Amino acid sequence: MAKLKVGIVFGGRSGEHEVSLMSAASVIKFIPREKYDPVLIGITKTGGWLTEGNPWETLRKETAEPGGPPPTALLAGLDVIFPVLHGPYGEDGTIQGLFEMCGVPYVGAGVLASSVGMDKVIMKQVFEASKLPIARYLVVWRHAWRREPAKTGDLIEERLGLPVFVKPANLGSSVGISKARTRKELTAALQLATQYDRKVVVEEYIPCREFECAVLGNDDPAASVIGEIVPHNEFYDYEAKYTDGVSDLIVPAAVPASVQSRVQELAVAAYKAIDCAGMARVDFFMHRESGQVIVNEINTIPGFTNLSMYPRLWEASGLSYPDLIDRLITLAQERFKERARNLV
Numbered sequence: 001m002a003k004l005k006v007g008i009v010f011g012g013r014s015g016e017h018e019v020s021l022m023s024a025a026s027v028i029k030f031i032p033r034e035k036y037d038p039v040l041i042g043i044t045k046t047g048g049w050l051t052e053g054n055p056w057e058t059l060r061k062e063t064a065e066p067g068g069p070p071p072t073a074l075l076a077g078l079d080v081i082f083p084v085l086h087g088p089y090g091e092d093g094t095i096q097g098l099f100e101m102c103g104v105p106y107v108g109a110g111v112l113a114s115s116v117g118m119d120k121v122i123m124k125q126v127f128e129a130s131k132l133p134i135a136r137y138l139v140v141w142r143h144a145w146r147r148e149p150a151k152t153g154d155l156i157e158e159r160l161g162l163p164v165f166v167k168p169a170n171l172g173s174s175v176g177i178s179k180a181r182t183r184k185e186l187t188a189a190l191q192l193a194t195q196y197d198r199k200v201v202v203e204e205y206i207p208c209r210e211f212e213c214a215v216l217g218n219d220d221p222a223a224s225v226i227g228e229i230v231p232h233n234e235f236y237d238y239e240a241k242y243t244d245g246v247s248d249l250i251v252p253a254a255v256p257a258s259v260q261s262r263v264q265e266l267a268v269a270a271y272k273a274i275d276c277a278g279m280a281r282v283d284f285f286m287h288r289e290s291g292q293v294i295v296n297e298i299n300t301i302p303g304f305t306n307l308s309m310y311p312r313l314w315e316a317s318g319l320s321y322p323d324l325i326d327r328l329i330t331l332a333q334e335r336f337k338e339r340a341r342n343l344v
Ligand SMILES: Nc1ncnc2c1ncn2[C@@H]1O[C@H](COP(=O)(O)OP(=O)(O)O)[C@@H](O)[C@H]1O
Pocket: 135, 165, 167, 171, 172, 173, 174, 175, 177, 203, 204, 205, 206, 207, 208, 210, 231, 235, 236, 237, 283, 296, 297
């Protein structure tokens, strides 16, 4: 059988450009070559597309290559596309919309689930509608905060108390996120988060253990064993995520079977709540005192190096990294065929 041409798209405009390059390097290395012919497609930090030569090397060297517009003819000629892009313009439904317009199957969540998963406010609202347990939160709009900072601060203290976590609604990798213990820190945290987004989430602080669960599938998604994140920093911030040795990833997590099955059940429920497809990593907090498990967030394109949590969770569940890539490509094709059955 002829090999399938799989476009691997990496880089991108978000702050997670470098993370994407790392993830893509693993996908390129481990994609089963007997079945698939990888076609490398890079996106620069300014949004230019690179298809000539070795786009991965070009991006890694950070040469000032401008790149071109989206190569729609090339994309449309591929059998499947694997977007290995994190954050805005990669994980948020925008590029998925482009793939839809090109009529090509692609790995992972569709347009809607991608954008719901990217926006922490809408994601929480969808989780609430599905009765999933989440942390108490407030939404702060940049314009309201600028107009009435004192009133905004009072409302947060009154409703949530301190400390709180303050997060821009539409980023990832902990960029712009801080913990505020005092009113002064709250002001600084809102100042920071509103630089990144016009919409900010303020959440009650949960003294917690953090667990992650990998979900894989379309109509009948399956959950992996769960893993635990132990950040050595105060929380799982950018440094803790991407510097070796600053966090421990424990796979599988050392928890009673009842905790694991609760997390797995909620992971699949969260996945279904946003109508996800292909894959997602669902992240949890377990309250240190009450033991209550709450859903923190869903990531539709989780870190994907062979040592990242998502592949490691599947590895520990009996699915190797090359087999995981193979499965995701098959799921992309299945979803495409299933949708082609719609009358219009
Ligand atoms: N409400 C909270 N209580 C305690 N820790 C939190 C809370 N919200 C976030 N954190 C910490 O901040 C990290 C990043 O927050 P998260 O919402 O997962 O943002 P991102 O999308 O950038 O990963 C979490 O992994 C956790 O360590």
